Amino acid sequence: MIATNLIILIALGYVVLLFALAYFSERWAKGEAGKFLRSPLIYTLAISVYCTSWTFYGAVGSAARTGYEIFTIYLGPTLVFVGWWFGLRKLVRVGRTQRITSLADLISSRFGKSSRLAVLVTLIAVIGTTPYIALQLKAITSSLNVMTLGDNVDQPGLNVDDVRLALGVAVAMAIFTILFGTRNVDAKEQHHGVVAAIAFEAIIKLIALLSIGIFVVFGLGDGFRDVFARADAAQINAFQYGGFNGRWVAMTILSAAAIICLPRQFQITVVENSNENHLRTASWAFPLYLFAMSIFTLPIAIVGTAMLPPGSDPDMFVLTLPLNFGQEGLALFAFIGGFSSATSMIIIASIALSIMVSNHIVVPIALRLPGRSGEEDGGGVTDLLLTSRRISICVILGLGFLYFWLTNGSGALARIGLISFAGVAQTLPAIIAALFWRDATAKGAGAGLFIGFVVWAYSMFLPSFEESSVWVAQWVQNGPYGIAFLKPQALFGLEGMDPLVHSVFWSLFANTIALILVSLSTSQSVLERIQSALFVDAFRRMPGIETRFMRTSAATNDLFFVAQRVLGAARAGAVFDSFAREQGRSRTSLEPTPEFIALLEKELAGSIGAASAHVMISQVVSGESISLQEVMKIADETQQVIEYSQQLEQKSEELRLTAEKLQDANAKLRELDQQKDEFLSQVSHEVRTPMTSIRSFSEILLEPEELDAGERQRFLSTIHTESLRLTQLLDEILDLSALERGEKVWTNTPVDVVSAMDRAVSVCESLARQKNMNIKRHNVPAEALVLGHADRLAQVFINLITNAIKYNDADRPFVEVRFSKTGKRLLIDFQDNGPGIAAKDRRRVFEKFARGQRGASSGQTGSGLGLAISSQIIARMKGKIELVKGEDEGACFRVSLPLYEGEA
């Protein structure tokens, strides 16, 4: 028997200790010790806020009543943590990169920063958690009763002390949480002081439970073997449990879901995480903690049932065992352990809930209220946030207390643990879809959450009031209005199932089906797509993806104003300064780039949640959205696939081009082959004509018949002329082919075009005189240097002038050579007044063996290679020879050559 006042004093002392611990941790967090406070060990210990007083006291009770069932509560989380690499790691990564502040924020942020979803999740969390807080208060008062009265019989009703204590605890926790949980609006909702206190409490409750366990097993009993030998006498199924059925599976799934979805777990595991690598340690250390917490559960239950008087409340064995055997100090320690579990749960749950309520319910409403937005003072939203959080904490704890006060005495509270688990588990499908399913839409998530929540409320939450309401009992018994089909615990006639399994099955089934069906039949908004890519591809680096969707026009001043309202002047200034430093400018000339706006939005989201931050930024930033197509390009899940297939397309385009080139080359080769054939036949033809005449004349000469000397002479001279022509032809062919193959050594030197022209004209002078025509030259410059070959140039000129003379059949024939310059090119026109060149011949005059028709008909001879050779030569000098429309009706050939301008 211990005096009530003493226990209350001790509890008070313990709370003061927590205050001191939190206070100093908060101060140390900035210094060297901060490293320790942010260590994986502290993180792991804080996660064990999972073990509330429900598990501290209730686990033994549950083991005494049902044997092994309670272990599912620990095995589920063990599986989740052991598989951290695929689940929790992604959750934590997303939480850190997206500055997630709560469970509601996660779901809202992923589904297009939807405030409606945030409100829905917040409501589920509040409804699921408030009774749980009441449960903690009840555990504290019951344990106090046991301690002070030594009374291990469950006492119905409340005495004044109970209410006072529960109220006292609620108030103390509210003060603690307000002091350390709402000191400031952090960049990220991290509370080192609180976490340190929770970690300390984790150690206390572990040691307390282990001490009791060791006392029971090795003090009261004689080791594990001896304890288990009493199991049969205590009627506990330690040897053959027989309960590994649907309920076992359902509870494992529920507890696995709870370790992720419970607001307090999300707060500690994701939000308070300061380093992703801490999970690595927690992955085995947290299961080890759970293992240690539960290794003595069954033995305590066995010993308690066997050694304590019948009718003792098994939920309080942890206290009654040491009390009954005179170990008051140990009992006191156990009480503190239970007190620790209860307070740590209350603190973290109320922080987590207050963040949700203020970020997703109070702030959005406040932002929409007229008049609020015109606020001029710097800390407007900061103050609003802090105030709303403080009030939320009071309201949540008040609700918890109220729930405790109203329901105490009924058995409803005892079942709240699992009911609460099942309630928050409704967010699991949405979380999994958020992290792993790209096409999940906000409507799908909303539908799933809503339906799951309704089914849970109807089939599990409602029946929990069976004992306190006749009306509810009636419904459970016969169905609403006697419709058996809708009995809460046998929906659609699914009878004979454990109520828990029944409810978990129907609610999660309906939830998941609704999520999938609605997601598949609705489409995502632009923002949802972007968020979806950010969440699902959290491990793929997509730098700047969130920044690219904003084409912005925002004034830095406006942004600063918004930031100041939320973050306060000092922090906002620091954020702007740090970004300005990165840009290398001063704060005043800061460019509001898309990166900066995205960063700022994230900073704000760290304080007020993604949805509210988005609303605030959007008010300032105009022209935010860009074309859907562009967004698809950036964020669509097919981005990589598209890029890949684009690469493939490029490759195949390249292949196609190469194939085309090959085909072209092949065609060219064929053409060349044909040209060669034509050339050969033309050459043969050209060679054959003089050969034929030579042969026939030689045959005549060989005839024995007498020829007169004159005739013989004529024939011989014909043969001579023909062979000369033949030789010339062959020379030209050789020349051309050498030029075409580029075999001849060709060196371009500066030559004077004018002197080459002089030479050409003097060579052609005699031919011109024969025809009685003039070679006129106009605009002859003093000197015009080009890079080329003097003899070859003269050859081209001779060829052109000779052609002009030869084919000219005019009455007063003339050839004009006209020099001119355009830019850096020298132009030389050769104009005659001959018949000109027929339109159909114009194109092929430069081809081999091409002779103008009129030339041919006029009986003039020529190999037809002259122009081909000339054009080759001029090409070698980087010039061009072409047929242009001259002044007169005759032909006009133009040679253009680049002028030489000294050594470059």
Next chain:
Amino acid sequence: MANRRRSEGFGFFLPILGAILIMPPIVHLFDRGGTVFGLPIIFTYLFGVWLFLIVAAFALSRLLPRVDPEQRPERLERDREL
């Protein structure tokens, strides 16, 4: 790379294996009464599996590749100091 994939494979397999081991029907095999070392078989089995999972997770936590450094650690650090 091969090691990374292998350890990731184990990381994926471990929770699934754990779930199968503690769920029916496997668990029924050990729920038949009798003792081992004086302890109930089913008790030893459940806590054995549990301990195995812890040890395996410990081993895996050393094998799995280190997580990439945060994308902008310097900025996060700076924020914390503000």
